[in-house]
Amino acid sequence: MADEHPAQLTATEAARRIAQGRLTAEELVSACLERIRQLEPAVQAWQFLDEEHALSQARSADERRRSGEPVGGLCGIPVGVKDIIDTADMPTENGTVLDKGRMPRADAAVVARLRAAGGVIMGKTVSTECAYFTPGKTRNPHNPEHTPGGSSSGSAAAVAAHMVPLALGSQTAGSVIRPGAFCGAYAMKPTHGLIPRTGVLQLSRTLDHIGLFARSLDDIALLATELAGYDPGDPDTRPRARIPFTAVLNEAPPVEPMFAFIKTPHWARSDADTKEAYAELVQTLGDRVEEVELFASATDAWDWQRTIMEAEMAANLEPLWSRGRERLSERLRGLIERGTETRALDYQRILGRLPGVIESFDELFTERYDAILTPPALGTAPKGLAATGDPVFCVLWTLLGMPAVTLPLMQGANGLPLGVQLVGRRNFDARLLRTARWLERKLG
Amino acid sequence: MADEHPAQLTATEAARRIAQGRLTAEELVSACLERIRQLEPAVQAWQFLDEEHALSQARSADERRRSGEPVGGLCGIPVGVKDIIDTADMPTENGTVLDKGRMPRADAAVVARLRAAGGVIMGKTVSTECAYFTPGKTRNPHNPEHTPGGSSSGSAAAVAAHMVPLALGSQTAGSVIRPGAFCGAYAMKPTHGLIPRTGVLQLSRTLDHIGLFARSLDDIALLATELAGYDPGDPDTRPRARIPFTAVLNEAPPVEPMFAFIKTPHWARSDADTKEAYAELVQTLGDRVEEVELFASATDAWDWQRTIMEAEMAANLEPLWSRGRERLSERLRGLIERGTETRALDYQRILGRLPGVIESFDELFTERYDAILTPPALGTAPKGLAATGDPVFCVLWTLLGMPAVTLPLMQGANGLPLGVQLVGRRNFDARLLRTARWLERKLG
Numbered sequence: 008m009a010d011e012h013p014a015q016l017t018a019t020e021a022a023r024r025i026a027q028g029r030l031t032a033e034e035l036v037s038a039c040l041e042r043i044r045q046l047e048p049a050v051q052a053w054q055f056l057d058e059e060h061a062l063s064q065a066r067s068a069d070e071r072r073r074s075g076e077p078v079g080g081l082c083g084i085p086v087g088v089k090d091i092i093d094t095a096d097m098p099t100e101n102g103t104v105l106d107k108g109r110m111p112r113a114d115a116a117v118v119a120r121l122r123a124a125g126g127v128i129m130g131k132t133v134s135t136e137c138a139y140f141t142p143g144k145t146r147n148p149h150n151p152e153h154t155p156g157g158s159s160s161g162s163a164a165a166v167a168a169h170m171v172p173l174a175l176g177s178q179t180a181g182s183v184i185r186p187g188a189f190c191g192a193y194a195m196k197p198t199h200g201l202i203p204r205t206g207v208l209q210l211s212r213t214l215d216h217i218g219l220f221a222r223s224l225d226d227i228a229l230l231a232t233e234l235a236g237y238d239p240g241d242p243d244t245r246p247r248a249r250i251p252f253t254a255v256l257n258e259a260p261p262v263e264p265m266f267a268f269i270k271t272p273h274w275a276r277s278d279a280d281t282k283e284a285y286a287e288l289v290q291t292l293g294d295r296v297e298e299v300e301l302f303a304s305a306t307d308a309w310d311w312q313r314t315i316m317e318a319e320m321a322a323n324l325e326p327l328w329s330r331g332r333e334r335l336s337e338r339l340r341g342l343i344e345r346g347t348e349t350r351a352l353d354y355q356r357i358l359g360r361l362p363g364v365i366e367s368f369d370e371l372f373t374e375r376y377d378a379i380l381t382p383p384a385l386g387t388a389p390k391g392l393a394a395t396g397d398p399v400f401c402v403l404w405t406l407l408g409m410p411a412v413t414l415p416l417m418q419g420a421n422g423l424p425l426g427v428q429l430v431g432r433r434n435f436d437a438r439l440l441r442t443a444r445w446l447e448r449k450l451g
Numbered sequence: 452m453a454d455e456h457p458a459q460l461t462a463t464e465a466a467r468r469i470a471q472g473r474l475t476a477e478e479l480v481s482a483c484l485e486r487i488r489q490l491e492p493a494v495q496a497w498q499f500l501d502e503e504h505a506l507s508q509a510r511s512a513d514e515r516r517r518s519g520e521p522v523g524g525l526c527g528i529p530v531g532v533k534d535i536i537d538t539a540d541m542p543t544e545n546g547t548v549l550d551k552g553r554m555p556r557a558d559a560a561v562v563a564r565l566r567a568a569g570g571v572i573m574g575k576t577v578s579t580e581c582a583y584f585t586p587g588k589t590r591n592p593h594n595p596e597h598t599p600g601g602s603s604s605g606s607a608a609a610v611a612a613h614m615v616p617l618a619l620g621s622q623t624a625g626s627v628i629r630p631g632a633f634c635g636a637y638a639m640k641p642t643h644g645l646i647p648r649t650g651v652l653q654l655s656r657t658l659d660h661i662g663l664f665a666r667s668l669d670d671i672a673l674l675a676t677e678l679a680g681y682d683p684g685d686p687d688t689r690p691r692a693r694i695p696f697t698a699v700l701n702e703a704p705p706v707e708p709m710f711a712f713i714k715t716p717h718w719a720r721s722d723a724d725t726k727e728a729y730a731e732l733v734q735t736l737g738d739r740v741e742e743v744e745l746f747a748s749a750t751d752a753w754d755w756q757r758t759i760m761e762a763e764m765a766a767n768l769e770p771l772w773s774r775g776r777e778r779l780s781e782r783l784r785g786l787i788e789r790g791t792e793t794r795a796l797d798y799q800r801i802l803g804r805l806p807g808v809i810e811s812f813d814e815l816f817t818e819r820y821d822a823i824l825t826p827p828a829l830g831t832a833p834k835g836l837a838a839t840g841d842p843v844f845c846v847l848w849t850l851l852g853m854p855a856v857t858l859p860l861m862q863g864a865n866g867l868p869l870g871v872q873l874v875g876r877r878n879f880d881a882r883l884l885r886t887a888r889w890l891e892r893k894l895g
Contacts, residue, residue: 351766
């Protein structure tokens with residue numbers, strides 16, 4: 008049996024033990040539930056959790072394994088699911104009182120894939136209001152006076168607090184990478200269109216991404232393997248061959264990777280922790296890193312992201328607005344009002360410029376670099392629970408649909424986690440993980 | 452040698468004779484040039500024509516054939532190309548004085564495909580101003596006091612006048628089917644995304660289609676075979692297997708086709724010729740046709756098409772507007788001004804509704820019907836050259852990207868051609884041609 012508390016295991020290790028009969032799904036889920044009972048009063052990561060339902064899924068997984076039937080890659084592994092992702096057997100409230108008690112009729116495509124892989128849907132994790140900026144109840148597991156970040160607050164906190172080894176979130180600005188970094192989790196936002204968003208609260212077709220939280224790169228790879236792929240309900244997914252994330256992650260890179268350190272025009276706003284930590288990081292990487300100035304065509308991208316987000320969220324949240332605008336936060340109302348006034352001309356003009364900027368980044372990767380190195384956030388998780396922090400170091404990569412990962416490899420002066428964000432070329436997600444593995448070992 | 456004047460031959464027959472050595476490309480092109488010299492003063496179909504350059508292409512085709520090298524499906528066949536489609540060796544003026552003398556740097560994707568298939572680019576045919584409503588110089592070949600229709604005025608007239616067997620046009624509202632019907636040509640607007648628009652003046656990504664003109668269904672199939680297919684420059688094209696248009700066209704349908712006669716909410720505006728001709732047509736088809744009322748979800752489509760066209764044209768014609776708005780027609784300026792004021796919210800809302808309407812039509816085809824029968828225009832070509840007629844019977848199918856074909860099978864009381872429009876299911880273009888062939892034989 009396990010020589011560690013099962014809730015401390017990575018998903019990869021737990022899945023191995025379950026497959027070998029050295030751990031049962033029921034033991035694992037029980038251990039995670041015990042951890043939740045212990046920490047939930049302080050962390051408040053869960054919007055919905057039914058212990059008996061989670062255990063019953065675990066028992067089914069165990070039965071299936073014992074029967075000798077083939078089991079999926081996540082057999083018996085508990086997964087937290089952000090509460091904007093539909094589950095047919097649990098409420099999905101989208102972080103707004105307007106959807107209180109809402110029961111979806113069907114699982115989101117990613118939930119269906121988790122179940123098909125044998126995963127246990129542990130419960131629903133707290134989202135900010137409609138995955139925008141108004142915080143939910145969750146606190147940072149490292150210090151309850153600090154924000155966990157958002158909007159995927161509960162998923163990031165639950166994984167970092169060892170309540171579950173894996174969780175799903177979503178990112179439209181910086182909602183996966185930022186809370187991942189603040190809570191000290193591994194987090195990934197894959198290439199736009201890699202993972203289907205069918206059955207997930209739509210804010211912005213252009214910007215919405217499913218994101219992954221875990222406590223190791225192997226676990227990110229494990230989860231990505233099960234979730235990537237075409238779904239007819241998401242017009243931005245494409246039929247393609249299954250990506251061998253785990254195999255690529257564990258390959259040695261043919262040569263030592265080269266990093267482009269991009270400070271972006273917003274570097275001056277990052278805090279002293281970040282400036283110091285990245286100076287050290289650059290020194291450690293030596294000739295493997297070069298500072299690269301962001302090209303001029305991309306410097307307006309922050310405004311572009313805001314315009315697209317406002318226009319698309321105004322269109323997509325129209326039903327909520329009609330049902331009860333007075334019960335939306337002032338901040339969300341303001342966004343929708345601005346989005347309602349956006350001109351189709353400006354909207355199209357921005358969409359028309361994105362392919363050119365993506366091409367410029369593609370060239371950067373082709374010519375010299377394996378990954379972009381850049382902070383995931385201005386610093387460690389800010390104190391206070393009234394805001395979730397600034398997504399400024401994420402929005403460019405979200406707008407361009409480029410894959411990004413944050414690794415919890417550093418600390419601020421206050422002892423809170425400080426992440427390292429790596430950004431890769433579109434559709435080279437597995438390679439990005441391989442480069443991240445190299446960096447992790449270099450610094451480890 | 453030919454027992455008819457070579458300019459009277461269909462492309463299919465001419466290609467056969469050229470392949471067999473019974474006709475040379477030079478003879479064919481010479482015959483077409485002779486026809487142009489004779490009729491061009493009345494018809495005015497050509498924006499650019501260089502006889503020597505056309506003959507030189509024909510001689511190259513002949514040389515290639517004589518050398519025994521493999522030749523393409525259009526070897527030696529002259530094709531007229533609408534003057535909004537770029538040609539590297541001829542000016543492309545987009546129907547506006549603002550582009551007078553403009554020489555593109557590269558061929559449009561469709562022109563490159565014509566050349567690869569051995570086609571002779573005969574010259575550039577007249578377009579209305581920026582393929583919108585303000586007419587060029589072209590007249591209807593059946594009566595010079597009547598409009599040829601637009602915006603692909605020159606292509607429709609040139610084919611109908613036997614100046615060339617084939618021509619390319621484009622449709623954003625009703626710019627292929629309407630002039631095809633008015634001039635008495637066969638014309639087809641295939642499924643949106645079937646033929647790449649790379650290198651063609653972009654008015655509206657959502658609405659723009661390449662269209663085909665010919666004097667037989669076999670020739671439409673021949674041309675579609677060469678032009679359909681993925682192009683990385685057009686994000687709405689998809690990699691797919693080559694479609695055997697000619698083989699499908701010449702198959703017998705497994706059962707007699709069933710037609711849905713859709714009058715649309717605009718039927719009352721059609722003229723007496725149309726009402727009478729379609730009443731007869733319905734009688735002739737007997738139990739093979741049923742009148743189907745347009746479902747409510749589609750009745751706003753005319754407003755939707757206008758909003759999308761205005762918004763996207765305002766964005767795409769911005770460079771022209773900046774260079775010389777005072778040299779655009781009042782009608783085009785008005786469109787751009789309205790498009791500039793369109794809200795992103797309305798624009799997105801409409802785009803979001805299209806898949807549902809397309810699905811409803813898909814069901815109509817799955818359940819019972821092989822094609823929709825509907826007029827291509829209000830009646831025969833209107834008298835006068837100041838306007839090009841009303842696209843009202845085309846805009847729905849353009850908006851939904853459904854394939855449409857018009858067949859010159861009827862006549863108005865004034866002796867001018869009256870077309871029969873058939874509309875098919877998206878991505879079933881070859882089947883639509885097969886159904887059209889059945890109808891042609893039934894009425895012939």
